[in-house]
Amino acid sequence: MKVYSSFKDIDNNLKRLRLERDIAWEELKLMKNEYKEDLKPLNWISSALKLTGKYGLIALIRRWIFK
Secondary structure (H helix, E strand, C coil): CCCCCCHHHHHHHHHHHHHHHHHHHHHHHHHHHHHHHHCCHHHHHHHHHHHHHHHHHHHHHHHHHCC
């Protein structure tokens, strides 16, 4: 537990804590928007196409090597 020597110290600590809370709140809102973007169907399709492209290329290379 912190011991304060003046009301000014208390006010400064309260301001700092309020700012930390506001920063954390803004970070949460940003994360929410990022998750919203990640869950859009267009992003899923894009990710699936990238993944398919990578594995398709690997499959082609394996066919060429093992023929």
